[in-house]
Amino acid sequence: MVFEDLKTFVAVARNGSFARAAADLCVAQSALSKRVRRLETRLGTALLERRARGVVLTAVGQAFLVRAQRLVDELLDLERNLSSFVQLPTGKVCVALPQRTCGLLAPPVIERCRRELPLVDVQVLEGTNANVHGWLMRGEADLAMTYNADLGAGFSVEPFLVEPLYLFASADVVEAQFGRPVPECCALADLATLPLILPRKPDVVRVLIDRLAAGQGLRPNIIYETDGINVIYGLLKRGMGVTVFSRSTTWSEAVESEHVVAIPFASPLVNWKMYLVRARKNSGAAAIDRVNEIVKQELELLLDNGSWPNARRIVSEAASRP
Template identity: 30%
Template sequence: MDTARLTVFRAVATLGSFTSAAKSLRYTQSAISRQIAVLEEGLGVALFDRQARGVRLTEEGRVLLAHAEAVLDRLDMARRELTAIRDLDGGRLRIGTFATAATALVPPAVVAFRRDFPHVELSVSDGLTAHLAARLRAGELDVAVVHQGPILDGLTTHELLADPQFVALPHGHRLAHRKTVRLAELATENWIAGSTSVENTLIGACLRSGFRPVVRYVVQEWTAKQGLVAAGLGVTLVPGLLASAVRPDVALARLRAADMRPRSVVAVIADRAVAQRFLPYLTDSARSLPGARTG
């Protein structure tokens, strides 16, 4: 049985007239009538009662409609699944991430995904959460790895991990042997930070701990911060995602969660099969990171 005729039949049955079905399917009315006539002839039954205003299903037509809908729905599902396979066999996947996640979280996921789907064209770019969220909304990204926040309202997020905060100390520092420290124990230190704004995460946390940090050096670049710490010029915050990339002459101590809550890292995934398939790879990568609490 020709599935195209089943599509015509379902349209006529749903809309109640040949004219409406013709308009919906962009056929001529005569073409619709001809398709239904051929279908009825082939089945040996009348599918519609023709009336002055439209048509009505016969008992035989109602029986066929149930089967036609099942067949057409299954075919539609098959097309979607085949499209998904085709996308994974040669589509593209555009990933956006904040810079820290690009250091340890995203690369292992990309490597594993490329091993399983070598024909997918992959690209990775970095940026701030607000910028990445805007690009995903605009259809310029398929996956965004970002920090959870109000800027993501309206988007479906998948929690990957809770990223704890560490403090980087010179090896000769009085607290360098400690695994965990309180912010209050660092009240007299010189700090290296990305800014001196009151919105700065460090400054806000220190104020809640009862002191205002002395920011002696304002540095954005992570490698430069490490160099200053190693030289004994101050201490700085280190996200857990960067813990494995710390140089050997710098010591790390974890800050208590009560002093500085771990930041939630999430993935926002576009509604494309290739993007949805990438999520488990990100989840596996997050689970493999030491010290991070996964969702």
């Protein structure tokens, strides 16, 4: 039985179509179809039912998929972890980063990995915190930076930094809402009156705002929900509302360009923690170990040189969680 045939069958079954699987694997659709038919011929039975809008698993295909998925995962892990037995790390390492972090961290990490680990293919996955969580759970990411520490026993989770959050808005909106020039700080009670534009749950900012407001007996005045940072930024520039974020990347640049103002909260509770995560099953893989160290070192440099405004390293909690 050919491994590529098994891998192709799993990809087609998970995607529900040959076209989407071909895009994921970067292989021609006709080649995937030949591989699946070769596998079906070897097994002597149909695994997929071809339809106009995709494919569905046959009864035999459903049973076979469970075993095939396990075999493919184990062989891919074996292939990646062989790098631990060679002096020069090799293989592919996937690093998942939230959108708010990617612009700061990804460029220096990729630059160093290309220079120091020429045989390691480092792939950066950028998405929402929910995307990062999904990539970790599905085994698609070896390392990640995330705001979510509840990942289970299969992961090593190291609290790395804490960062205060700010209220962002155009100066005109702030003056109209507060009835005076931009204040030095704002209170949690202001969340009940200000027109908030926030991400949807389970985004870390949204969950935090809901929790803090509930603790004050308040209901946040959310006028619009979107997970798109560029959408939020565009709405703020048009004076349509305010939002809550850290002063990293997009928002720091926006303040410097004077498109928006950043107002700190009086309460120190308005902050988020960021965690460095790796899957325990990949423990000891040389390539992943080296990329993990590079990520840590670049994070430290960002904190030391002030590129991550107001963020600070969590020293007392730096041990990995069990």
